[in-house]
Amino acid sequence: MKKATYQQTKQHNRDLVLRTIFASETVSRAEVARITSLTRTTVSEVVNGLIAEGLVDEVGRGESLGGKMPILLSIVPDSRYAIGLNLGQEKFVGAIVNLRGEIKETVEIPVHDKNGQQALEAVYQIINQLVRTRLKPIIAIGVGTPGLVNTSQGTVLNAVNLDWQDLPLGKLIHKKFKLPVSILNDSQATAIGEYVYGGSAESEGNLIVVNVKHGIGAGILINGRLFQGDGGGAGEIGHVVVQENGELCRCGKRGCLETVSSASAVLRRLHMDSLDQVLAAYEAGQAEACLVIANAAHYLGISLANLIGIMNIQKIILTGDMTRFGSGWMEMVRTSMQAAALSRMSEGVHLEMGTLDYRACILGASAHLVLNDYSLLFTRED
């Protein structure tokens, strides 16, 4: 193995210390040294640099364990910002997010019937408005988009609703705004958001978030890292066929999960225009509405059982519009999931609803680049 250069070691230590300070509200230099196994001297040196960069601050004194009370360190939440976008079915929403996941400024544009170039222009317009606010510096832009995405190339391979094929979205945004850009599938971005900011980070580090809205997709985190598979589509469960000779899907196949369990499937089956209408009928106990929702929950549960069989992940979070049908819906999903999975594997599964709503996608998209590369936070040393 090659010996790390001085520069590499310095960067590695810096990332490690910053990651440790990030992970807690407040922490002392001594604790950082203990957690990272770096020497006290190294930690102090790195921390001085972080304070000089404005990233970390001394925020008071902690409990003493005998000696003098240690000085506590904390991330300065508003020292850096990132932009996150959620390209939803009805509207595109963009926001400026600080280092603690607080949304500081939001811009949204309704996108009915906008597709192709018009949809792209709407994305530019949102970013344009956000970069012109007083919130600086902005260090990265992340986009959560529906469809199949190649994140390493920043390309949207196929987003049917937006009529985007092989769109180099990352490169286009980068060219216009000169910032690092990450493009993620919206369900994958949502999974990161729920993991980092939804209070799930303390779990084992494995998590599946299933986003059930007009489409259906899942985001899978393994050891706290997004797993995208070989083609970027890990978690694309919405277009797996669950009903032979079922309804025609927008992807061209018949009987995809999306044609049964998504919000649009429910609307179509009940010939209704809005989920509010469906919800009212369901809550009033209208037989047909109850049947369609039960059927939707049933097939979703079977798909979750498949995920459990493959991944054996014990924490699953449900998000998206269909969660409006509440705990009754979730219990039907759970019942069918448990009936379809090996009981020893499904009985320990925690199935819950997400806490962040549409914000999860924005937060996850904004955090993705920074979490993978803490060096983005630093002023460039040339």
Ligand SMILES: [Zn+2]
């Ligand atoms: Zn399909």
